[in-house]
Amino acid sequence: MIVTITPTPLDGTVLRWFDTDAAEDAIGAPLVTVSSHRLDVRDGAEPDGNVLAAAIEAFAALRNDRLADVRRFATHYRTIRSGLKPIEKVSA
Numbered sequence: 342m343i344v345t346i347t348p349t350p351l352d353g354t355v356l357r358w359f360d361t362d363a364a365e366d367a368i369g370a371p372l373v374t375v376s377s378h379r380l381d382v383r384d385g386a387e388p389d390g391n392v393l394a395a396a397i398e399a400f401a402a403l404r405n406d407r408l409a410d411v412r413r414f415a416t417h418y419r420t421i422r423s424g425l426k427p428i429e430k431v432s433a
Contacts, residue, residue: 353407377407
């Protein structure tokens with residue numbers, strides 16, 4: 342599973358869950374998309390409970406603050422210039 346995080350001018354932060362482990366495959370339609378305005382599940386998709394729970398949690402945070410720090414859900418940054426860039430997780 343790849344989860345991208347993208348800053349956007351209109352929606353603030355957008356998270357997208359892709360049902361793939363390969364970054365180059367995360368260019369098709371996402372399984373789930375979350376922003377401060379919506380939580381969408383692709384037609385016909387059946388994401389597992391963990392994905393839905395994370396999406397609902399992220400949606401609640403973004404509805405409260407469209408610039409909320411939801412990086413903990415993401416595996417990759419998505420930018421126009423550099424495409425997908427892995428997020429390095431810091432372990433405690």
